[in-house]
Amino acid sequence: xxxxxxxxxxxxxxxxxxxxxxxxxxxxxxxxxxxxxxxxxxxxxxxxxxxxxxxxxxxxxxxxxxxxxxxxxxxxxxxxxxxxxxxxxxxxxxxxxxxxxxxxxxxxxxxxxxxxxxxxxxxxxxxxxxxxxxxxxxxxxxxxxxxxxxxxxxxxxxxxxxxxxxxxxxxxxxxxxxxxxxxxxxxxxxxxxxxxxxxxxxxxxxxxxxxxxxxxxxxxxxxxxxxxxxxxxxxxxxxxxxxxxxxxxxxxxxxxxxxxxxxxxxxxxxxxxxxxxxxxxxxxxxxxxxxxxxxxxxxxxxxxxxxxxxxxxxxxxxxxxxxxxxxxxxxxxxxxxxx
Amino acid sequence: xxxxxxxxxxxxxxxxxxxxxxxxxxxxxxxxxxxxxxxxxxxxxxxxxxxxxxxxxxxxxxxxxxxxxxxxxxxxxxxxxxxxxxxxxxxxxxxxxxxxxxxxxxxxxxxxxxxxxxxxxxxxxxxxxxxxxxxxxxxxxxxxxxxxxxxxxxxxxxxxxxxxxxxxxxxxxxxxxxxxxxxxxxxxxxxxxxxxxxxxxxxxxxxxxxxxxxxxxxxxxxxxxxxxxxxxxxxxxxxxxxxxxxxxxxxxxxxxxxxxxxxxxxxxxxxxxxxxxxxxxxxxxxxxxxxxxxxxxxxxxxxxxxxxxxxxxxxxxxxxxxxxxxxxxxxxxxxxxxxxxxxxxxxxxxxxxxxxxxxxxxxxxxxxxxxxxxxxxxxxxxxxxxxxxxxxxxxxxxxxxxxxxxxxxxxxxx
Ligand code: SF4
Numbered sequence: 001x002x003x004x005x006x007x008x009x010x011x012x013x014x015x016x017x018x019x020x021x022x023x024x025x026x027x028x029x030x031x032x033x034x035x036x037x038x039x040x041x042x043x044x045x046x047x048x049x050x051x052x053x054x055x056x057x058x059x060x061x062x063x064x065x066x067x068x069x070x071x072x073x074x075x076x077x078x079x080x081x082x083x084x085x086x087x088x089x090x091x092x093x094x095x096x097x098x099x100x101x102x103x104x105x106x107x108x109x110x111x112x113x114x115x116x117x118x119x120x121x122x123x124x125x126x127x128x129x130x131x132x133x134x135x136x137x138x139x140x141x142x143x144x145x146x147x148x149x150x151x152x153x154x155x156x157x158x159x160x161x162x163x164x165x166x167x168x169x170x171x172x173x174x175x176x177x178x179x180x181x182x183x184x185x186x187x188x189x190x191x192x193x194x195x196x197x198x199x200x201x202x203x204x205x206x207x208x209x210x211x212x213x214x215x216x217x218x219x220x221x222x223x224x225x226x227x228x229x230x231x232x233x234x235x236x237x238x239x240x241x242x243x244x245x246x247x248x249x250x251x252x253x254x255x256x257x258x259x260x261x262x263x264x265x266x267x268x269x270x271x272x273x274x275x276x277x278x279x280x281x282x283x284x285x286x287x288x289x290x291x292x293x294x295x296x297x298x299x300x301x302x303x304x305x306x307x308x309x310x311x312x313x314x315x316x317x318x319x320x321x322x323x324x325x326x327x328x329x330x331x332x333x334x335x336x337x338x339x
Numbered sequence: 340x341x342x343x344x345x346x347x348x349x350x351x352x353x354x355x356x357x358x359x360x361x362x363x364x365x366x367x368x369x370x371x372x373x374x375x376x377x378x379x380x381x382x383x384x385x386x387x388x389x390x391x392x393x394x395x396x397x398x399x400x401x402x403x404x405x406x407x408x409x410x411x412x413x414x415x416x417x418x419x420x421x422x423x424x425x426x427x428x429x430x431x432x433x434x435x436x437x438x439x440x441x442x443x444x445x446x447x448x449x450x451x452x453x454x455x456x457x458x459x460x461x462x463x464x465x466x467x468x469x470x471x472x473x474x475x476x477x478x479x480x481x482x483x484x485x486x487x488x489x490x491x492x493x494x495x496x497x498x499x500x501x502x503x504x505x506x507x508x509x510x511x512x513x514x515x516x517x518x519x520x521x522x523x524x525x526x527x528x529x530x531x532x533x534x535x536x537x538x539x540x541x542x543x544x545x546x547x548x549x550x551x552x553x554x555x556x557x558x559x560x561x562x563x564x565x566x567x568x569x570x571x572x573x574x575x576x577x578x579x580x581x582x583x584x585x586x587x588x589x590x591x592x593x594x595x596x597x598x599x600x601x602x603x604x605x606x607x608x609x610x611x612x613x614x615x616x617x618x619x620x621x622x623x624x625x626x627x628x629x630x631x632x633x634x635x636x637x638x639x640x641x642x643x644x645x646x647x648x649x650x651x652x653x654x655x656x657x658x659x660x661x662x663x664x665x666x667x668x669x670x671x672x673x674x675x676x677x678x679x680x681x682x683x684x685x686x687x688x689x690x691x692x693x694x695x696x697x698x699x700x701x702x703x704x705x706x707x708x709x710x711x712x713x714x715x716x717x718x719x720x721x722x723x724x725x726x727x728x729x730x731x732x733x734x735x736x737x738x739x740x741x742x743x744x745x746x747x748x749x750x751x752x753x
Contacts, residue, residue, distance in 0.1 A: 262447070
């Protein structure tokens with residue numbers, strides 16, 4: 001089904017939950033990092049933007065449409081503004097920006113290439129030079145398998161895995177976690193943009209924004225016991241992550257409600273949506289609800305009933321972490337539907 | 340000689356500095372190791388020609404950093420189907436190698452980080468993928484009652500099935516194989532190298548051999564065909580079926596009993612005590628030569644009650660002849676806020692174990708301490724005098740005390 005992604009397409013916005021009156025962001029003169037925002041007394045905002053006509057006739061995500069959807073999502077998050085200008089609330093020229101994608105699921109269920117290109121386009125529009133942007137994950141081969149073209153050097157957007165540059169020698173630790181951090185994050189990044197995928201996870205319950213940070217450390221295999229709790233929260237507390245993470249754009253164009261995190265076509269649905277937030281905990285809370293709704297629709301048990309509710313989300317919100325809020329009363333959910 | 344971790348309880352660290360000429364009497368130990376950078380383990384033996392003598396080997400040591408030979412996880416030569424796992428629905432697998440029993444989804448790895456599910460088939464990624472190799476004195480493992488004064492061709496791959504907060508080899512034990520420099524050293528080549536460097540044993544050590552069990556088994560078979568024995572330095576955290584398959588190929592096994600409390604295993608080791616005790620009992624039933632190391636960490640596992648409980652358990656379940664080494668902790672990895680174990684604490688541990696009736700109780704990581712020596716439990720005369728890894732006197736004859744003829748358990752001669 002062909003979509004017409006003209007800027008004039010109407011979007012319908014609806015705010016859910018009490019007290020969600022304003023779409024205008026706080027009006028900060030300088031970009032705030034996600035941790036500052038998450039710990040502020042104001043409500044966390046999560047935008048879910050849908051476009052039922054996101055795909056071309058072949059079923060692929062249309063580049064123009066995803067850019068349009070991204071713009072609407074960002075407007076929902078940061079206020080009605082000219083799309084490019086919105087991004088100056090996230091980045092300022094001269095910064096090194098890294099876009100952490102999720103490519104474990106191969107072509108079937110990884111961060112969408114068109115979406116990431118749209119993000120890079122807007123970053124460049126906001127004054128970030130192409131070569132100052134790195135698209136990355138753990139491994140270059142996995143990036144290629146997910147459809148990204150590995151690019152190093154030249155005046156172009158860079159794209160490579162941590163295998164290309166390695167991890168810092170020194171350990172950083174918080175709570176239960178002690179890890180070496182990707183040099184992409186420590187040496188090639190002032191601002192981190194997290195682009196996870198909305199997925200079920202056989203151990204953790206769900207893998208969305210918070211868990212995508214496992215791709216930053218050298219030893220994620222050590223942190224899967226006990227449903228990844230409290231490890232995911234502790235990883236997100238690592239200073240390099242906490243201070244640089246500024247925005248999460250969760251790809252729910254295709255999403256997975258069972259059998260994750262690897263690609264299982266039978267459990268994947270085309271949700272044609274993006275979730276955008278600066279509070280990863282709030283975003284994961286909303287994402288978890290979406291997966292539960294899909295599971296219910298498919299007649300599956302809740303994750304809790306299966307003994308794998310993502311408890312780490314609550315841990316990330318607790319007094320020891322304060323990475324954001326998982327309290328629905330403190331989350332303003334804005335839905336944007338393109339029509 | 341400052342090491343702690345599961346496999347390094349007596350200076351058993353690939354990057355540790357070994358005292359020069361530690362066994363000047365025999366002239367065989369002085370060349371053994373050189374200080375190493377964290378990420379530049381030396382693959383000493385691999386660089387030497389087929390006719391290399393030990394001095395030649397010694398000269399080659401600093402010349403073989405592996406930094407340029409890092410290999411990617413997709414390297415097919417290292418990926419061999421795992422031998423201990425079950426296939427589950429939805430392309431999941433259940434690893435049966437160690438008690439953790441990881442259920443691993445497609446494209447994911449188990450806790451140890453060296454086993455990967457690829458489309459419902461489970462692979463070890465570290466077969467023949469050697470990230471550290473050295474010729475060490477067997478005393479460094481430590482084995483004090485097994486071929487004393489001999490050399491062990493010692494090797495490791497990346498990975499470990501626990502995560503001890505004091506690990507001194509965390510660079511390799513807590514890494515994925517693609518994150519450390521490695522070389523392809525297939526089993527036959529391991530045996531050739533051991534022969535070439537006059538090592539009567541191959542030692543699987545430094546990280547945790549359980550996680551590279553398939554390689555251990557194949558290298559042990561290749562070694563035995565060539566007349567080389569195999570010795571294992573392990574945390575003992577292994578399931579029964581794999582234990583039988585792996586340990587039956589070993590000639591001696593050293594187990595790190597890290598504490599005698601489940602809560603310590605849970606909090607500090609990220610493992611369990613019970614399976615390790617089961618392993619020790621199984622080893623005894625198999626008749627394998629076994630020694631035990633207990634790394635004494637100040638305030639965490641150094642109470643009289645814990646020493647007493649452990650010693651009496653050993654006496655009841657393993658007998659009084661199994662050697663136990665109380666070794667000194669040095670701050671490292673995630674446990675840097677504690678001091679070095681006072682020698683007096685090690686002496687207290689030894690006194691308690693001796694009072695419980697254990698015959699061969701040693702103190703480790705304290706070179707020159709009299710409790711490095713072996714004494715006859717009958718006549719109390721000194722039988723083996725050691726300083727660090729060096730044998731200064733060896734008086735045991737035909738496995739017995741030359742003074743009172745008391746049989747001294749161990750494997751004293753090749
Ligand atoms: S050997 Fe590794 S994968 Fe297997 S159960 Fe143990 S930790 Fe898990």
